[in-house]
Amino acid sequence: MSDLPFTVEVFTAEVPMARPFAHAASERRTSRSVLVRCTLAGATGWGEGAPRSYVTGESLDSAVHALQHAQLPALEALFTGSFHSGVRALAALDLSAALGSREHPAPAAACALETALLDAWCRAHGRDAAEALAVVGGEALRSVPQVPASALVVDASRTPAELLGALSAEARSRLTHVKVKGLPDPEATRELVMSAREFVDPARTTLSVDANGAWSPALALQAAALLADVVDWLEEPTRPRDWATLHRIQRGTGCPVMLDESAVVPADLDDAIRHAAATYVNVRVSKCGGPLASLRMLQHARTLGLRAQLGVQVAEVGPLWAAGRLLAAHVDELVAVESGRQDEWFDPDLTVPPYTIDRTHHRAEPLPGPGFGLVPSPRFLQTRTRRAGRTVPGPTTRTPA
Known part of the structure:
Protein backbone atom coordinates (compact mmCIF):
# COMPACT_ATOMS: atom_id res chain seq x y z
CA MET A 1 0.00 0.00 0.00
CA SER A 2 2.87 2.38 0.68
CA ASP A 3 3.66 2.67 -3.05
CA LEU A 4 0.20 3.99 -3.89
CA PRO A 5 -0.28 7.77 -4.32
CA PHE A 6 -1.08 9.85 -1.23
CA THR A 7 -2.87 13.14 -1.87
CA VAL A 8 -4.81 15.69 0.11
CA GLU A 9 -7.21 18.24 -1.42
CA VAL A 10 -8.90 21.11 0.40
CA PHE A 11 -12.33 22.53 -0.50
CA THR A 12 -14.66 25.12 0.98
CA ALA A 13 -18.43 24.76 1.04
CA GLU A 14 -21.08 27.40 1.62
CA VAL A 15 -24.72 26.32 1.67
CA PRO A 16 -27.68 28.64 2.37
CA MET A 17 -29.97 27.44 5.15
CA ALA A 18 -33.72 27.32 4.60
CA ARG A 19 -34.24 28.46 8.20
CA PRO A 20 -31.88 30.52 10.40
CA PHE A 21 -30.44 29.27 13.67
CA ALA A 22 -29.94 31.91 16.37
CA HIS A 23 -28.69 32.19 19.92
CA ALA A 24 -27.33 34.88 22.23
CA ALA A 25 -23.85 34.85 20.63
CA SER A 26 -24.62 34.49 16.92
CA GLU A 27 -27.12 33.90 14.14
CA ARG A 28 -26.39 31.56 11.24
CA ARG A 29 -28.11 31.57 7.84
CA THR A 30 -25.39 29.87 5.79
CA SER A 31 -23.32 26.80 6.51
CA ARG A 32 -19.58 27.32 6.03
CA SER A 33 -17.40 24.21 6.12
CA VAL A 34 -13.92 23.17 5.10
CA LEU A 35 -13.75 19.78 3.35
CA VAL A 36 -10.77 17.52 2.84
CA ARG A 37 -10.53 14.72 0.30
CA CYS A 38 -7.72 12.28 0.97
CA THR A 39 -6.43 9.51 -1.27
CA LEU A 40 -4.58 6.96 0.80
CA ALA A 41 -3.60 3.33 0.14
CA GLY A 42 -5.75 3.27 -2.99
CA ALA A 43 -8.92 4.55 -1.29
CA THR A 44 -10.57 7.97 -1.01
CA GLY A 45 -11.88 9.43 2.22
CA TRP A 46 -13.73 12.63 3.08
CA GLY A 47 -13.57 14.86 6.14
CA GLU A 48 -15.27 18.07 7.26
CA GLY A 49 -14.58 20.81 9.78
CA ALA A 50 -16.95 23.60 10.80
CA PRO A 51 -14.83 26.62 11.79
CA ARG A 52 -16.76 29.00 14.03
CA SER A 53 -14.98 32.10 15.33
CA TYR A 54 -17.09 32.23 18.51
CA VAL A 55 -16.25 28.59 19.32
CA THR A 56 -12.54 28.08 18.57
CA GLY A 57 -11.46 31.38 17.01
CA GLU A 58 -11.21 29.80 13.56
CA SER A 59 -12.66 31.15 10.33
CA LEU A 60 -13.10 29.38 7.02
CA ASP A 61 -10.05 31.22 5.67
CA SER A 62 -7.88 30.40 8.68
CA ALA A 63 -8.84 26.72 8.53
CA VAL A 64 -7.93 26.56 4.84
CA HIS A 65 -4.66 28.36 5.51
CA ALA A 66 -3.81 25.95 8.31
CA LEU A 67 -4.39 22.95 6.07
CA GLN A 68 -2.39 24.39 3.19
CA HIS A 69 0.56 25.84 5.05
CA ALA A 70 1.16 23.88 8.24
CA GLN A 71 4.27 21.81 8.84
CA LEU A 72 3.31 18.24 9.66
CA PRO A 73 5.16 14.95 9.86
CA ALA A 74 5.06 12.76 6.76
CA LEU A 75 1.51 11.53 7.22
CA GLU A 76 1.78 8.73 4.70
CA ALA A 77 4.48 7.15 6.89
CA LEU A 78 1.82 6.49 9.54
CA PHE A 79 -0.04 4.13 7.24
CA THR A 80 2.51 1.52 6.22
CA GLY A 81 1.60 -1.26 8.62
CA SER A 82 -1.56 -2.99 9.76
CA PHE A 83 -5.01 -1.47 10.05
CA HIS A 84 -4.65 -1.31 13.84
CA SER A 85 -1.21 0.30 13.77
CA GLY A 86 -2.41 3.00 11.36
CA VAL A 87 -5.39 3.85 13.58
CA ARG A 88 -3.18 4.03 16.68
CA ALA A 89 -0.63 6.23 14.92
CA LEU A 90 -3.33 8.66 13.76
CA ALA A 91 -4.95 8.72 17.21
CA ALA A 92 -1.61 9.61 18.79
CA LEU A 93 -1.20 12.77 16.70
CA ASP A 94 -2.17 16.18 18.05
CA LEU A 95 -3.26 17.61 14.71
CA SER A 96 -4.97 20.63 16.32
CA ALA A 97 -1.66 21.85 17.71
CA ALA A 98 0.26 20.86 14.58
CA LEU A 99 -2.07 22.84 12.33
CA GLY A 100 -2.16 25.76 14.76
CA SER A 101 -0.17 25.85 17.99
CA ARG A 102 -0.48 24.76 21.60
CA GLU A 103 -1.73 28.22 22.52
CA HIS A 104 -4.00 28.58 19.48
CA PRO A 105 -5.04 25.15 18.20
CA ALA A 106 -6.92 24.67 14.92
CA PRO A 107 -9.41 21.91 15.76
CA ALA A 108 -11.85 22.46 12.88
CA ALA A 109 -9.03 22.19 10.35
CA ALA A 110 -7.66 19.17 12.23
CA CYS A 111 -11.10 17.56 12.25
CA ALA A 112 -11.40 17.76 8.46
CA LEU A 113 -7.96 16.19 8.00
CA GLU A 114 -8.28 13.52 10.69
CA THR A 115 -11.71 12.41 9.47
CA ALA A 116 -10.57 12.20 5.85
CA LEU A 117 -7.46 10.19 6.76
CA LEU A 118 -9.43 7.80 8.96
CA ASP A 119 -12.19 7.39 6.37
CA ALA A 120 -9.67 6.58 3.63
CA TRP A 121 -7.71 4.16 5.83
CA CYS A 122 -10.87 2.29 6.83
CA ARG A 123 -12.05 2.12 3.22
CA ALA A 124 -8.66 0.86 2.08
CA HIS A 125 -9.08 -2.07 4.48
CA GLY A 126 -12.83 -2.55 3.90
CA ARG A 127 -13.54 -1.66 7.54
CA ASP A 128 -16.35 0.26 9.18
CA ALA A 129 -15.09 3.28 11.12
CA ALA A 130 -16.62 1.68 14.22
CA GLU A 131 -13.76 -0.84 14.05
CA ALA A 132 -11.30 2.05 14.25
CA LEU A 133 -13.02 3.37 17.38
CA ALA A 134 -12.71 -0.07 18.94
CA VAL A 135 -8.93 -0.02 18.44
CA VAL A 136 -8.45 2.98 20.75
CA GLY A 137 -11.77 3.42 22.59
CA GLY A 373 -20.31 5.41 5.05
CA LEU A 374 -20.87 8.78 3.38
CA VAL A 375 -19.56 10.89 0.50
CA PRO A 376 -20.53 14.37 -0.75
CA SER A 377 -22.89 14.11 -3.71
CA PRO A 378 -21.65 15.06 -7.21
CA ARG A 379 -24.23 17.85 -7.35
CA PHE A 380 -23.07 19.28 -4.02
CA LEU A 381 -19.44 19.24 -5.13
CA GLN A 382 -20.30 20.90 -8.44
CA THR A 383 -22.60 23.63 -7.14
CA ARG A 384 -21.66 24.37 -3.52
CA THR A 385 -17.92 23.77 -3.15
CA ARG A 386 -14.77 25.50 -4.30
CA ARG A 387 -11.35 23.94 -4.48
CA ALA A 388 -9.14 25.89 -2.11
CA GLY A 389 -5.82 24.63 -3.42
CA ARG A 390 -4.09 22.26 -5.76
CA THR A 391 -3.72 18.57 -4.98
CA VAL A 392 -0.62 18.11 -2.85
CA PRO A 393 1.25 14.99 -1.72
CA GLY A 394 0.10 15.42 1.86
CA PRO A 395 0.64 18.66 3.86
CA THR A 396 4.11 17.64 5.01
CA THR A 397 5.95 20.92 4.32
CA ARG A 398 5.09 24.58 4.41
CA THR A 399 3.95 25.76 1.00
CA PRO A 400 4.07 29.34 -0.33
CA ALA A 401 1.12 31.52 0.56
Whole structure:
Protein backbone atom coordinates (compact mmCIF):
# COMPACT_ATOMS: atom_id res chain seq x y z
CA MET A 1 0.00 0.00 0.00
CA SER A 2 2.87 2.38 0.68
CA ASP A 3 3.66 2.67 -3.05
CA LEU A 4 0.20 3.99 -3.89
CA PRO A 5 -0.28 7.77 -4.32
CA PHE A 6 -1.08 9.85 -1.23
CA THR A 7 -2.87 13.14 -1.87
CA VAL A 8 -4.81 15.69 0.11
CA GLU A 9 -7.21 18.24 -1.42
CA VAL A 10 -8.90 21.11 0.40
CA PHE A 11 -12.33 22.53 -0.50
CA THR A 12 -14.66 25.12 0.98
CA ALA A 13 -18.43 24.76 1.04
CA GLU A 14 -21.08 27.40 1.62
CA VAL A 15 -24.72 26.32 1.67
CA PRO A 16 -27.68 28.64 2.37
CA MET A 17 -29.97 27.44 5.15
CA ALA A 18 -33.72 27.32 4.60
CA ARG A 19 -34.24 28.46 8.20
CA PRO A 20 -31.88 30.52 10.40
CA PHE A 21 -30.44 29.27 13.67
CA ALA A 22 -29.94 31.91 16.37
CA HIS A 23 -28.69 32.19 19.92
CA ALA A 24 -27.33 34.88 22.23
CA ALA A 25 -23.85 34.85 20.63
CA SER A 26 -24.62 34.49 16.92
CA GLU A 27 -27.12 33.90 14.14
CA ARG A 28 -26.39 31.56 11.24
CA ARG A 29 -28.11 31.57 7.84
CA THR A 30 -25.39 29.87 5.79
CA SER A 31 -23.32 26.80 6.51
CA ARG A 32 -19.58 27.32 6.03
CA SER A 33 -17.40 24.21 6.12
CA VAL A 34 -13.92 23.17 5.10
CA LEU A 35 -13.75 19.78 3.35
CA VAL A 36 -10.77 17.52 2.84
CA ARG A 37 -10.53 14.72 0.30
CA CYS A 38 -7.72 12.28 0.97
CA THR A 39 -6.43 9.51 -1.27
CA LEU A 40 -4.58 6.96 0.80
CA ALA A 41 -3.60 3.33 0.14
CA GLY A 42 -5.75 3.27 -2.99
CA ALA A 43 -8.92 4.55 -1.29
CA THR A 44 -10.57 7.97 -1.01
CA GLY A 45 -11.88 9.43 2.22
CA TRP A 46 -13.73 12.63 3.08
CA GLY A 47 -13.57 14.86 6.14
CA GLU A 48 -15.27 18.07 7.26
CA GLY A 49 -14.58 20.81 9.78
CA ALA A 50 -16.95 23.60 10.80
CA PRO A 51 -14.83 26.62 11.79
CA ARG A 52 -16.76 29.00 14.03
CA SER A 53 -14.98 32.10 15.33
CA TYR A 54 -17.09 32.23 18.51
CA VAL A 55 -16.25 28.59 19.32
CA THR A 56 -12.54 28.08 18.57
CA GLY A 57 -11.46 31.38 17.01
CA GLU A 58 -11.21 29.80 13.56
CA SER A 59 -12.66 31.15 10.33
CA LEU A 60 -13.10 29.38 7.02
CA ASP A 61 -10.05 31.22 5.67
CA SER A 62 -7.88 30.40 8.68
CA ALA A 63 -8.84 26.72 8.53
CA VAL A 64 -7.93 26.56 4.84
CA HIS A 65 -4.66 28.36 5.51
CA ALA A 66 -3.81 25.95 8.31
CA LEU A 67 -4.39 22.95 6.07
CA GLN A 68 -2.39 24.39 3.19
CA HIS A 69 0.56 25.84 5.05
CA ALA A 70 1.16 23.88 8.24
CA GLN A 71 4.27 21.81 8.84
CA LEU A 72 3.31 18.24 9.66
CA PRO A 73 5.16 14.95 9.86
CA ALA A 74 5.06 12.76 6.76
CA LEU A 75 1.51 11.53 7.22
CA GLU A 76 1.78 8.73 4.70
CA ALA A 77 4.48 7.15 6.89
CA LEU A 78 1.82 6.49 9.54
CA PHE A 79 -0.04 4.13 7.24
CA THR A 80 2.51 1.52 6.22
CA GLY A 81 1.60 -1.26 8.62
CA SER A 82 -1.56 -2.99 9.76
CA PHE A 83 -5.01 -1.47 10.05
CA HIS A 84 -4.65 -1.31 13.84
CA SER A 85 -1.21 0.30 13.77
CA GLY A 86 -2.41 3.00 11.36
CA VAL A 87 -5.39 3.85 13.58
CA ARG A 88 -3.18 4.03 16.68
CA ALA A 89 -0.63 6.23 14.92
CA LEU A 90 -3.33 8.66 13.76
CA ALA A 91 -4.95 8.72 17.21
CA ALA A 92 -1.61 9.61 18.79
CA LEU A 93 -1.20 12.77 16.70
CA ASP A 94 -2.17 16.18 18.05
CA LEU A 95 -3.26 17.61 14.71
CA SER A 96 -4.97 20.63 16.32
CA ALA A 97 -1.66 21.85 17.71
CA ALA A 98 0.26 20.86 14.58
CA LEU A 99 -2.07 22.84 12.33
CA GLY A 100 -2.16 25.76 14.76
CA SER A 101 -0.17 25.85 17.99
CA ARG A 102 -0.48 24.76 21.60
CA GLU A 103 -1.73 28.22 22.52
CA HIS A 104 -4.00 28.58 19.48
CA PRO A 105 -5.04 25.15 18.20
CA ALA A 106 -6.92 24.67 14.92
CA PRO A 107 -9.41 21.91 15.76
CA ALA A 108 -11.85 22.46 12.88
CA ALA A 109 -9.03 22.19 10.35
CA ALA A 110 -7.66 19.17 12.23
CA CYS A 111 -11.10 17.56 12.25
CA ALA A 112 -11.40 17.76 8.46
CA LEU A 113 -7.96 16.19 8.00
CA GLU A 114 -8.28 13.52 10.69
CA THR A 115 -11.71 12.41 9.47
CA ALA A 116 -10.57 12.20 5.85
CA LEU A 117 -7.46 10.19 6.76
CA LEU A 118 -9.43 7.80 8.96
CA ASP A 119 -12.19 7.39 6.37
CA ALA A 120 -9.67 6.58 3.63
CA TRP A 121 -7.71 4.16 5.83
CA CYS A 122 -10.87 2.29 6.83
CA ARG A 123 -12.05 2.12 3.22
CA ALA A 124 -8.66 0.86 2.08
CA HIS A 125 -9.08 -2.07 4.48
CA GLY A 126 -12.83 -2.55 3.90
CA ARG A 127 -13.54 -1.66 7.54
CA ASP A 128 -16.35 0.26 9.18
CA ALA A 129 -15.09 3.28 11.12
CA ALA A 130 -16.62 1.68 14.22
CA GLU A 131 -13.76 -0.84 14.05
CA ALA A 132 -11.30 2.05 14.25
CA LEU A 133 -13.02 3.37 17.38
CA ALA A 134 -12.71 -0.07 18.94
CA VAL A 135 -8.93 -0.02 18.44
CA VAL A 136 -8.45 2.98 20.75
CA GLY A 137 -11.77 3.42 22.59
CA GLY A 138 -11.26 1.18 25.60
CA GLU A 139 -13.79 1.45 28.45
CA ALA A 140 -15.37 4.58 26.97
CA LEU A 141 -17.23 2.43 24.40
CA ARG A 142 -20.39 0.39 24.84
CA SER A 143 -20.08 -3.37 24.65
CA VAL A 144 -23.07 -3.32 22.27
CA PRO A 145 -23.83 -0.27 20.07
CA GLN A 146 -27.04 1.58 20.90
CA VAL A 147 -28.69 4.52 19.14
CA PRO A 148 -29.68 7.10 21.79
CA ALA A 149 -32.62 9.48 21.48
CA SER A 150 -31.45 12.80 20.05
CA ALA A 151 -31.93 15.98 22.03
CA LEU A 152 -34.13 18.78 20.75
CA VAL A 153 -32.54 22.24 20.63
CA VAL A 154 -34.84 25.27 20.96
CA ASP A 155 -32.97 28.18 19.37
CA ALA A 156 -33.99 31.83 19.28
CA SER A 157 -35.58 31.59 15.82
CA ARG A 158 -38.61 29.81 17.33
CA THR A 159 -40.38 29.71 20.67
CA PRO A 160 -40.71 26.48 22.65
CA ALA A 161 -44.42 26.51 21.82
CA GLU A 162 -43.70 26.73 18.09
CA LEU A 163 -41.12 23.92 18.13
CA LEU A 164 -42.33 21.59 20.86
CA GLY A 165 -45.99 22.32 20.23
CA ALA A 166 -45.63 21.14 16.63
CA LEU A 167 -44.52 17.67 17.76
CA SER A 168 -46.97 14.83 18.18
CA ALA A 169 -47.75 13.67 21.70
CA GLU A 170 -45.76 10.50 21.04
CA ALA A 171 -42.73 12.47 19.84
CA ARG A 172 -42.83 14.68 22.94
CA SER A 173 -43.11 11.66 25.21
CA ARG A 174 -39.96 10.14 23.68
CA LEU A 175 -37.77 13.20 24.22
CA THR A 176 -34.94 12.57 26.66
CA HIS A 177 -33.35 16.03 26.58
CA VAL A 178 -34.35 19.56 25.55
CA LYS A 179 -31.78 22.34 25.28
CA VAL A 180 -32.99 25.96 25.31
CA LYS A 181 -30.68 28.57 23.82
CA GLY A 182 -30.32 31.44 26.27
CA LEU A 183 -31.42 35.01 25.57
CA PRO A 184 -29.46 38.15 26.57
CA ASP A 185 -31.88 38.65 29.49
CA PRO A 186 -31.74 35.91 32.18
CA GLU A 187 -35.36 36.52 33.26
CA ALA A 188 -36.58 36.12 29.67
CA THR A 189 -34.51 32.94 29.47
CA ARG A 190 -36.27 31.54 32.52
CA GLU A 191 -39.62 32.29 30.86
CA LEU A 192 -38.49 30.27 27.83
CA VAL A 193 -37.55 27.36 30.05
CA MET A 194 -40.88 27.47 31.86
CA SER A 195 -42.63 27.46 28.49
CA ALA A 196 -40.63 24.41 27.40
CA ARG A 197 -41.51 22.60 30.64
CA GLU A 198 -45.20 22.83 29.71
CA PHE A 199 -44.61 20.43 26.82
CA VAL A 200 -42.38 17.80 28.50
CA ASP A 201 -42.26 15.81 31.71
CA PRO A 202 -39.13 16.91 33.63
CA ALA A 203 -39.18 13.55 35.41
CA ARG A 204 -38.11 11.80 32.21
CA THR A 205 -36.79 14.66 30.04
CA THR A 206 -33.78 16.64 31.21
CA LEU A 207 -33.63 20.36 30.45
CA SER A 208 -30.64 22.65 29.98
CA VAL A 209 -29.89 26.22 28.96
CA ASP A 210 -26.98 27.11 26.68
CA ALA A 211 -25.76 30.73 26.84
CA ASN A 212 -22.87 30.18 24.39
CA GLY A 213 -20.64 32.30 26.64
CA ALA A 214 -22.67 35.45 25.97
CA TRP A 215 -23.47 36.51 29.55
CA SER A 216 -21.19 38.70 31.64
CA PRO A 217 -20.09 37.17 34.96
CA ALA A 218 -22.76 39.15 36.80
CA LEU A 219 -25.52 38.13 34.40
CA ALA A 220 -24.34 34.52 34.48
CA LEU A 221 -24.57 34.43 38.27
CA GLN A 222 -28.03 36.01 38.12
CA ALA A 223 -29.15 33.51 35.49
CA ALA A 224 -27.82 30.55 37.46
CA ALA A 225 -29.76 31.67 40.53
CA LEU A 226 -32.93 32.02 38.44
CA LEU A 227 -32.50 28.69 36.66
CA ALA A 228 -31.06 26.40 39.32
CA ASP A 229 -34.46 24.96 40.24
CA VAL A 230 -35.72 24.43 36.68
CA VAL A 231 -32.76 23.12 34.64
CA ASP A 232 -30.47 20.14 35.01
CA TRP A 233 -27.40 22.08 33.92
CA LEU A 234 -26.31 25.44 32.53
CA GLU A 235 -24.05 25.28 29.49
CA GLU A 236 -21.23 27.79 28.97
CA PRO A 237 -22.89 30.59 30.97
CA THR A 238 -20.11 33.17 30.64
CA ARG A 239 -16.95 33.92 28.69
CA PRO A 240 -14.77 30.87 28.01
CA ARG A 241 -12.44 29.67 30.76
CA ASP A 242 -13.61 32.14 33.39
CA TRP A 243 -12.95 29.46 35.98
CA ALA A 244 -13.58 31.73 38.96
CA THR A 245 -17.09 32.65 37.82
CA LEU A 246 -17.91 29.06 36.85
CA HIS A 247 -16.78 27.93 40.29
CA ARG A 248 -19.00 30.56 41.94
CA ILE A 249 -21.98 29.43 39.86
CA GLN A 250 -21.59 25.81 40.89
CA ARG A 251 -20.82 26.44 44.53
CA GLY A 252 -22.94 29.53 45.11
CA THR A 253 -26.14 28.70 43.22
CA GLY A 254 -26.03 24.91 43.09
CA CYS A 255 -26.59 24.99 39.33
CA PRO A 256 -24.32 22.44 37.58
CA VAL A 257 -22.14 23.83 34.78
CA MET A 258 -21.51 22.20 31.42
CA LEU A 259 -18.42 23.37 29.56
CA ASP A 260 -18.55 23.92 25.81
CA GLU A 261 -16.42 26.71 24.32
CA SER A 262 -14.30 26.42 27.48
CA ALA A 263 -13.36 22.82 26.65
CA VAL A 264 -11.49 22.38 23.36
CA VAL A 265 -8.49 20.28 24.45
CA PRO A 266 -8.02 17.81 27.35
CA ALA A 267 -5.94 20.34 29.31
CA ASP A 268 -9.07 22.53 29.57
CA LEU A 269 -10.75 19.74 31.53
CA ASP A 270 -7.80 19.57 33.91
CA ASP A 271 -8.16 23.32 34.55
CA ALA A 272 -11.89 22.96 35.16
CA ILE A 273 -11.38 20.20 37.71
CA ARG A 274 -8.60 22.12 39.45
CA HIS A 275 -11.01 25.06 39.91
CA ALA A 276 -14.07 22.90 40.69
CA ALA A 277 -15.73 24.74 37.81
CA ALA A 278 -17.74 22.06 35.95
CA THR A 279 -19.83 18.92 36.27
CA TYR A 280 -20.41 18.24 32.56
CA VAL A 281 -18.68 18.82 29.24
CA ASN A 282 -20.11 19.15 25.73
CA VAL A 283 -17.84 17.35 23.25
CA ARG A 284 -18.30 18.31 19.60
CA VAL A 285 -16.39 16.55 16.84
CA SER A 286 -15.31 19.68 14.97
CA LYS A 287 -14.60 21.69 18.13
CA CYS A 288 -12.40 18.94 19.56
CA GLY A 289 -10.39 18.10 16.43
CA GLY A 290 -12.01 15.04 14.89
CA PRO A 291 -13.62 11.73 15.88
CA LEU A 292 -10.47 10.20 17.40
CA ALA A 293 -9.57 13.46 19.16
CA SER A 294 -13.15 13.68 20.47
CA LEU A 295 -12.92 10.13 21.73
CA ARG A 296 -9.72 11.11 23.53
CA MET A 297 -11.56 14.06 25.08
CA LEU A 298 -14.42 11.81 26.19
CA GLN A 299 -11.98 9.34 27.72
CA HIS A 300 -10.26 12.11 29.64
CA ALA A 301 -13.57 13.50 30.90
CA ARG A 302 -14.50 10.04 32.11
CA THR A 303 -11.18 9.73 33.98
CA LEU A 304 -11.79 13.08 35.70
CA GLY A 305 -15.36 12.25 36.69
CA LEU A 306 -17.00 14.69 34.26
CA ARG A 307 -20.12 13.49 32.49
CA ALA A 308 -20.39 14.24 28.77
CA GLN A 309 -22.83 15.36 26.13
CA LEU A 310 -22.07 14.73 22.46
CA GLY A 311 -23.01 17.92 20.63
CA VAL A 312 -22.88 19.19 17.07
CA GLN A 313 -21.80 22.31 15.24
CA VAL A 314 -24.72 24.10 13.65
CA ALA A 315 -25.25 23.16 9.99
CA GLU A 316 -22.85 20.29 9.43
CA VAL A 317 -23.12 19.36 5.76
CA GLY A 318 -21.80 15.80 5.58
CA PRO A 319 -18.86 13.90 7.04
CA LEU A 320 -19.25 15.66 10.40
CA TRP A 321 -22.75 14.40 11.09
CA ALA A 322 -21.79 10.90 9.98
CA ALA A 323 -18.86 10.87 12.42
CA GLY A 324 -21.04 12.24 15.22
CA ARG A 325 -23.67 9.55 14.75
CA LEU A 326 -21.04 6.86 14.92
CA LEU A 327 -19.66 8.17 18.22
CA ALA A 328 -23.17 8.56 19.64
CA ALA A 329 -23.97 4.90 19.04
CA HIS A 330 -20.73 3.57 20.52
CA VAL A 331 -19.72 5.90 23.39
CA ASP A 332 -21.10 4.89 26.77
CA GLU A 333 -22.80 6.97 29.46
CA LEU A 334 -23.59 10.14 27.49
CA VAL A 335 -26.05 12.46 29.24
CA ALA A 336 -27.39 13.80 25.92
CA VAL A 337 -26.75 13.56 22.19
CA GLU A 338 -27.47 16.15 19.50
CA SER A 339 -28.05 15.28 15.84
CA GLY A 340 -28.74 18.62 14.12
CA ARG A 341 -31.66 19.74 11.96
CA GLN A 342 -30.24 19.25 8.48
CA ASP A 343 -33.62 17.91 7.32
CA GLU A 344 -35.05 21.41 7.90
CA TRP A 345 -32.05 23.44 6.73
CA PHE A 346 -30.85 21.73 3.54
CA ASP A 347 -31.95 19.78 0.50
CA PRO A 348 -31.44 16.05 1.08
CA ASP A 349 -29.08 15.61 -1.89
CA LEU A 350 -25.94 17.08 -0.28
CA THR A 351 -24.60 13.61 0.48
CA VAL A 352 -24.85 9.99 -0.55
CA PRO A 353 -26.68 8.63 1.38
CA PRO A 354 -28.80 11.67 2.35
CA TYR A 355 -29.35 12.94 5.88
CA THR A 356 -32.30 11.20 7.53
CA ILE A 357 -33.66 11.15 11.08
CA ASP A 358 -36.74 9.70 12.74
CA ARG A 359 -38.33 12.77 14.32
CA THR A 360 -40.96 10.72 16.17
CA HIS A 361 -38.49 8.48 17.98
CA HIS A 362 -35.59 11.01 17.74
CA ARG A 363 -33.31 8.33 16.31
CA ALA A 364 -30.32 9.18 14.11
CA GLU A 365 -28.94 5.86 12.94
CA PRO A 366 -25.20 5.56 12.19
CA LEU A 367 -24.33 4.75 8.61
CA PRO A 368 -22.89 1.38 7.57
CA GLY A 369 -19.29 1.44 6.35
CA PRO A 370 -16.83 1.12 4.91
CA GLY A 371 -15.34 4.16 6.61
CA PHE A 372 -18.00 6.59 7.80
CA GLY A 373 -20.31 5.41 5.05
CA LEU A 374 -20.87 8.78 3.38
CA VAL A 375 -19.56 10.89 0.50
CA PRO A 376 -20.53 14.37 -0.75
CA SER A 377 -22.89 14.11 -3.71
CA PRO A 378 -21.65 15.06 -7.21
CA ARG A 379 -24.23 17.85 -7.35
CA PHE A 380 -23.07 19.28 -4.02
CA LEU A 381 -19.44 19.24 -5.13
CA GLN A 382 -20.30 20.90 -8.44
CA THR A 383 -22.60 23.63 -7.14
CA ARG A 384 -21.66 24.37 -3.52
CA THR A 385 -17.92 23.77 -3.15
CA ARG A 386 -14.77 25.50 -4.30
CA ARG A 387 -11.35 23.94 -4.48
CA ALA A 388 -9.14 25.89 -2.11
CA GLY A 389 -5.82 24.63 -3.42
CA ARG A 390 -4.09 22.26 -5.76
CA THR A 391 -3.72 18.57 -4.98
CA VAL A 392 -0.62 18.11 -2.85
CA PRO A 393 1.25 14.99 -1.72
CA GLY A 394 0.10 15.42 1.86
CA PRO A 395 0.64 18.66 3.86
CA THR A 396 4.11 17.64 5.01
CA THR A 397 5.95 20.92 4.32
CA ARG A 398 5.09 24.58 4.41
CA THR A 399 3.95 25.76 1.00
CA PRO A 400 4.07 29.34 -0.33
CA ALA A 401 1.12 31.52 0.56
